Each structure stands twice: as C-alpha cells, then as structure tokens.
Amino acid sequence: MNSKVWRNSVGLEPGDSWKRELSAGILSYFASVYIVMVNAAILHDAGMPLRAGMVATLLTAVAGCLMMAFGGKTPIVVVPGMGINAFFTYTLVHSMKLDWREALAVVVVTGVLFAIVAFTSLYRILSDAIPHNLQHAITVGIGLFLTFIGLQKSGIVIAHRTTFVAIGHFSDPAVITSCVTLILALVLFVRGTRGGLLISMLAGTGMAYLLGAAHAPENADSGHVFAGYSDVFAGMDWGRGISLVFWIAVFLLLLIVVFENIGLISSQTLMAG
Template sequence: MIDRRFRLQEHGTSFRQEAMAGAVSFFTVVYIVAVNAAILADAGVPFEAGVIATVLTAVTGCLLVGFWANSPIVLVPGMGINALFSYTLVHGMGLTWQEALAAVLISGIMVTVVSFTPLSRLIAASIPESLKHAITAGIGLFLTFIGLQKGGIVVPSESTLVAFGNLAHAKPLLTMATFAVTLVLFVRNVRGNLLIGIAAGTLLAALFGGTKLGETGGFGFSAADYASVFGAMSFAKATTAVFWIAVFSLVLVILFESVGLIHGQLQMANRPEKFKRSLQASAMSVIASGLFGSSPTVSAVESAAGIASGGRTGLTAVTTGVLFAASLLFLPVIKLIPDSAIAPVLILIGGLMIQNVRNIPFDDMTEWFPAYLIIAFIPLTSSIVDGMAFGFLAYPLLKIAAGKWREVGMAAYVIAALFLANFVLHAL
C-alpha cells in the first residue's frame, strides 16, 4: 500500500531508503524547534507554546508536501522569515504578535491563491535559467557557511567579521573529524551515509567531551500556555497601511524564497515535475502557521540533506513529519546531538549544490553577472530573498544596457519592481 501511495518503485527507491532520508532531514533540521521558539519568544510568544507551535507547524507542513506533492521536501518555520516576523513586523512596525500572526494567515491565503493559478507557473517560467542555477548555488554556499559556523570552524571576528576557529578547542576538531568520516562514507556510497555520519559525530563528541550523554536536561510544557497561542490572530489593525505593508513583505519573501528553494531542491532530486504541487503544499502550510501560532514555513534548506541521502518521494517528508511529532517526547535526547555532528552534513550538501554554477553561461555578462550577485549576496547577507533581489534587479538593468531588453519578459520586469518596492518599504 505504501509502495502504491508514494510510487516507490517508479521513483527507483525503497521504504528503507526513504525512511533513512527522512531521518537525515529531521536530524539536520530539528534545531529549528528550539531556535524558532526562541525567536518567537522575542516577539512575545511564550517559549513553551512556541515549541509546540513550531512542532505542529512542521508536522503539518511535512505531511502536506508528502501526501499532496509526493515530494521529499521538508517544510518548517523558516530561518530569516522568523526574524522578519519578530524583529521587523513586531518590533519594527509595531504590530503585536497576534496581529503579526493575522498577517501570516492572510499572506498564506494570498500565496495559496497564486499557487493554484497559472500565476505560479508564470512566475517560475519568468525566472531566467541562469538565475535559477545561481539561487541553488547561492543556497549551497549559505548552507556551507551555516555549517562552518555551527561547527566552530568559522567564528565571529571584530576586525574581519569572520575568522578561522581556534583549533585548541574541541568543537572545530570534532567537526573536522566527523566531516572526514562523513566524506569517506559518502564517497564510498555507503547506505545511510549521512545518518551514520551524524551518529558517528555524536559518539565522537561523547568520547571527547563535546557532549555528555548522561545530561539530557529537561523540558516541560503547559497545554494552557499553548491554548493562548492557537488561533490567536488579531485583525485589529487590518484597516491600517502598516498591516498591509507587513502582508506585502511576507508574500514577497514567502513566494520568491519558496520558488527558489523548491526549484533548486527538485532539480537536485531530478523531479522538476513536482514543482507546482510542492509550491501549493508550501503555501497551504503558511496558512497553518498562522493558525498554530508560528512564523511562516518555507522549504527547509536542509531538505537537500534528505535528497542527497536518496529521498525521492513524499515518504521522506512524511517520515520527517512523524519524527517531528515524536520530538516533543524526546526533545531532551535530540538536544544531545552536537553541532559538530550536524555541521559536516550541511557543508557537504552545500558542496553538492554549488555544482550548479557549471550551467551558468559565463560567456554572456548579462547572464553571469546577475547570477554572481545572487551567489555572493545570499550567504553574505544571510538572506535568500535579499540575495535574490540583487540578481533580479541587475538582470533587466544589464539587459537594457546591452541593448537586449527584448530578452527580458514582462513578468521579470514586474518581479524586479516588486523587489525594489520591498527595499523602499523597508527603508521607510
């Protein structure tokens, strides 16, 4: 029955392979539970309630994309857009977190409407191929940078912003040792290589003091706390300009970040035909985010880890969703997995994604230079949507300057105008 539902044979995969890939995706992205709850707490959402909201949102997103799109993509509250929720919408624009949740709900409805109309295909088709490949490569570099930071190999520096980590500390050494093990397993095509790498990294950290297996800590939550968050949207400011500016900002980020991420990940899985339904599932899960009390979901960058582990169908996403549901019971144990065990997986996947640069036409500056801006700006701004914006603004500008303005479709000009409007609105 499972084989028929997810068409495993047709995709050249198996239950074991999909379950393993789902577990890899889960262990590389489970950090979002605590991190997202902490960022939501900065907006005023109780931390314990934020944990439950994050888990429920992730479970819903993964089940939606798994059953509706039969896609291995994992939908969780996104890093970056959660900061937009707490620090821009709430602290910057003066919305309460309840009003910000209402903006999330409306933006989710709007993106869902777009995803079920020909507009979604028009938007996807209007993105030049060179920029699509650049988005994938830029996300790969971003993922690599996140991995280097998590592993202590790159650290903050007052003089140079970032610097090489201190090898006198255990963390970067454990990261590099785990990376070596993971790399060997991957090159030798060992089944479950990334999951084995995470397990090996956790064991190494336990042996050399990077984590303590006996100290699981504790975590408790109150149903009463969560009851105050579920369905707590407030439309008190729905008639104000600031509310609709917030909605516009969310729609722009959700739509284009989702288009970029989903396209790149499905290209990696060699399943581009799943794009439309995957985008629809992603949009519908944003509606669930508003209802459950979380910042919006996006396709997790770490979905690439599950895809690299052989995930090809929705069973990968469903497995990740089930594990998220169980995480509330085992959160103290999951928190034992150290960053030094997760970082090598992110670095390796980033390397796989950067290969897309070979598809960029480097003999045409009007194509490769906007692509270069995206590749550089995504990791350097720590924002996928801001990095995309620079490339989408440069593309029509260079085409016009070179007398090739006819090569740019009207939709691409509209997209560039939307990105420019977003910059202007955030500068006001």
C-alpha cells in the same frame, strides 16, 4: 505511477521498495528533527515562549508531512523554513519593531496571499518569467543564508563591533565539534557515501558528549507539554493592521516566500529528475 511500474523503472526488486522507504524516512527524520529546537530557539528570540514554539514547530511539521504524503503523494518533507523564521525574528520583530503577535498577523495575511498565487495561474506566470539561472541562484542564496545561521549558532563565527563578523574561539568544544562534523559531512558527501549525513550527525553527537559540548537545559520548564501554547495559537495582534509598516512587512515576506518556493521547487524537481 503504478508501484510495480515504478519499481521496474528504477531497478528495484518487489521487496526493496519498502526497505528504501523505511531507510529514507529514518534518514529524513534525523536530518530534519533539529528544526524542532532551532526553529523554537529563533522564535524565542522574537519573544515567543520556547515550549510553545517547539509545539507549534512539531504540529506544523506533522501536518505538512501528512499533507504531502496523502495529498501530494510526494516524498518531500515539509517543515518550517529555516530562512523565513530568521526573517520573522530578526527583520520583522527586531528591525521593523513589530511585536511577535503583530508579526504573526503578517504571516497570516502573507499565507492567504501566497495561497492565491499558488492555486492560480499567477504562480506559473511568475515561474516562467524567472530565468532558470536566477532560480538556481535563489536556491544557492537560501543555502548560503542557512549556512551562515548554522555557523553563527555553532559559534564558528561571532558578532564583532567593527567588522560585524569574526572567527569564533576554536578552543570552545562546541566549535571544535561543529568543525569536525562539518568536515566529515563534506568528505562523506563528496565520496558519495550512502547515509553520509546520518553518519556525520551521529558522529558529531557522540563527539559533543565526549568533549562536553552537549549541555542539558539548566532550567527545564515543568508542566504539560502544551502549557503556554494557548497564548501562541491564534495569538495574532491586528492592532497595526492598517499601518504602513505592517503592509511593507507583508510585501517583503510575500516576495521572499514566492521566490524561495520557486527556487526550492526548481531544485527539488531537478534533483528528483
């Protein structure tokens, strides 16, 4: 769409579009920058070096956003998914007993198969075959899963031997900070406050420092930022490529990726009108 026509269609003055783009970009950055640490921490639980996981997350996010900006010309931030990384670590590695390098090989095969689905008519066939209610349910399910991960990482819920999940310790400053930040974000969202997510994140960060919930890493790694990344880049292990568990993992991951993307695209296009 021509930029002038787009501005007129949404009621923007000629000088407003770049201001909106700039503010949206800043907000998107703060809304997604947490992924660098969270994604790396989840991958670290699988045995991957923490710094290498951070570098991989950054490079993937930069590549995804640039491809969407100059290739897709669509204002959608593309970063590593917070559901797939949990499946990678806690299902493929911990439950199915794959080494993280073998799980990377699963990801490569899944990526190739997903590309075949995405760039052929298979994607349209699958998308049309799924009812719209189920597509919305997929989006809600992903949101609930990410919510649970956030509650677990913040300490609001903790593991329990009998009930599996229990309420955390509300005397912990980190839990207090997380609860207050979550409530503030919900209130601002319901009230329709512009920049409410950014406001809640800034308020939560300030409160974390005031209550002592923010801690600097005790043993910070030294050396170049790319130190150790060579062990992760193209570090796939194909030793179990012909095993049954490998292809079961590929099938499960492909199923999740396809259905997750159908649900996410449905919700994104619905929100964008």
